[in-house]
Amino acid sequence: MTILITGGAGFIGSNFVLDWLDSAEHRDETVVNLDALTYAGNLENLAALEGNPRHIFVKGDICDRALIDRLLAEHRPRAIVHFAAESHVDRSIHGPGAFMRTNVEGTFTLLEAARAYWGALEGEAKAAFRFHHVSTDEVYGSLKAEDPPFAETNPYEPNSPYSASKAASDHLVRAWHHTYGLPVLTTNCSNNYGPYHFPEKLIPLMIVNALAGKPLPVYGDGQQIRDWLYVKDHCSGIRAVLARGRLGETYNIGGWNEQANIDIVKIVCALLDELKPSEQGPYSRLITYVKDRPGHDRRYAIDARKIERELGWRPAETFATGIRKTVEWYLANPGWAERVQSGAYRDWVSQQYGGEQASKA
Structure with a gap:
């Protein structure tokens, strides 16, 4: 049995791959x-998967x-x-073309390839096949303070490229199910945080900047929220x-943890004060308010x-437990953050692969 993961070296994808291969349920x-x-x-x-024969890494483009x-x-994956x-979002404002290519053209390419593959399957293999599309709550737009959280039935009102x-x-995935019968599933998640998060996003940026004594930029x-x-x-x-x-359904996956950005930053500072205090004083001294970004959505929830009602799923972590684990991970892995920011990693990829398309990791 095999599954194909796209984007499995990124933040969420790599966590998924590690958890999947570590699970007794998917041991084979x-x-x-x-x-x-x-x-x-x-x-x-x-x-951690180096030499693991159950992990086959392929360097390549989903538009190929x-x-x-x-x-x-x-x-012959089952999913x-x-x-x-x-x-x-910030990168999409400055350079939207890459987002259109990867997120739209890439998803279209995958859907067409999956449709051809699934159409040729027979019997149990065809019935069992799934195309699972991982999306975001940002497609629903922005909420006012008094609005109820986003449900799967909310209209789409995206505000950034x-x-x-x-x-x-998301619309392509829905259409390929409705028109062609492709067995799809879609999940829309809220803001993720945790290990291996690239330090351009709020939480890892605050951690690495604080440890380096740099300003902690807070929009507006x-x-x-x-x-x-x-x-x-x-x-x-x-x-x-x-x-x-x-099949064909959308499931929202959230943490039941609404927090304002400034409160997140203060929580991170307090944890760092506890776990790795600075001789210069509390990390909150580094908080710096900067001009808000264009079209910044006010609230997501x-x-x-x-998903709880139909599938019995609820998050295991509270924000208090999850953010502590996250800060502890970054404190334990300073080299990782340093290397992904330095450019040395990208130079290594270029040297390692060149024109090569695939390797095992």
Whole structure:
């Protein structure tokens, strides 16, 4: 038995691969892990799998239809779990083209390859096949303080190039199910945090900047609210949907943890004060308010009752437990953050692979 993961060297994807291969439930399954190893994809996330024959790493682009067709024909996966995406709002504002290519064209390419592959399957293999699309709560737009959390029935109102590209990909997945019968599942998650998070996002950026004595930049008044989901809880939610979700359905995966950005920063500072105090004083002295980014959504919140009601899933971590584990991980792995920021990792990828398409990791 095999599954194909796209984007499995990124933050959420690598956590999913590690958890999947460590699970007793999937002990006999192989993971084919396809990742283009852009700035946020990092094989160091998967170092624990070195020499593991159940992990087959392939460096490649999800827009490469010939490569996708070859992997499907060679490995015959029972499922595709599609994480690969450009995901940083700030980057999408400055360079939206890459988001349209990866998130829209890439998802289209995968869907067409999956449709051809699934259409040729027979019997039990055809009935069991799944295409699981991993998306975001940002497709729903922004909430007012008094609004209820996003439910799966909320209309799509994306406000950034990133969220618009993910909304487009969600619509493609829905259409391929409705028109062609492709057996799809979609999950829309809230803000993830945890190990292996590239330090451009809020929580890891605050940790690495604080430890380096650099300013902690907070957009606007810092009162933007997000629902925070520990990455390993997200992975368990995806596994539940992949195993038992109803075909064609969307499931929101959230952490039931709404927090303002400024409160997140203060919590991180307090944990660092406890775990690695600075001789210069409390880390909160580094908090710096900066001009808000264009079109910054004010609030996101996920209503995760559907996945609990239908599949019995709830997050295992509170924000207090999850954020402590996250800060402790970054304190224990300073070299990882240093290398992914330095450019040395990207230079290594270029030297290691060159024109090579695949290798085992």
